[in-house]
Amino acid sequence: MRALNDNYIWTLRNATHAAVVDPGEARPVLEYLARERLELAAILATHHHPDHVGGVADLLEKRRVPVYGPRNEPIATLTRPVSEGDTVSVPELDLTLSVLDIPGHTRAHIAYYGAGMLFCGDTLFACGCGRLFEGTAEQMYASLQKLVSLPDDTLVYCGHEYTLSNIRFAKTVEPANAALEAREARDRRLRDAGKPTVPSTLGEEKATNPFLRCLEPAVVDSANKYLGARIADPVRVFAAIRDWKNRF
């Protein structure tokens, strides 16, 4: 569901229960649960930013449920701190997700992965990636590489609807990428129809997301033009296009 300006709160549900990922506000979640006659079973947070956890306290007032989130981030409402190697089980949904450490956007940002789905918060966006607020380019690059090693048909559920502006930047980096043109046409149609462009698949991200294509000659070239330098190391290419996107 949509929340705040451009945030997404993802719901995992069956006929009776639901878990929510990154509830930046409580109201849309409570309305959804009431409308669908569902009981909240768990809350999952990817990182500590208010637009991802701002609704947790109000949700807990309605119902005490386990709150999962990164072990090493300041989230006052957390009851089940997790990090890589841990799993999150929601028995009401017969669902188990595994936790991946993907620092970069924040110090201890995590992702949840399972049942063909990836909830990656503000790390990997559709055709983009999160800003480096608390981590380094090295960390973010390694985190994105970790996500890319998952199967191509993995559905990517990110935290914001930023896709069209991300595609605009991606086309500047890689103007001759035909997959990017096709993606833009499709995603523009979705937005015009008021629909989300998320989830995408990891396969699509690999074909179009410049932050996952730091070894592509066209991306390396553009990074070099931006820097006015000659670099090839993928982490430096990543750092250059991340910096470029910040100013774009």
Ligand code: ZN
């Ligand atoms: Zn964030």
Ligand code: FE
């Ligand atoms: Fe966010």
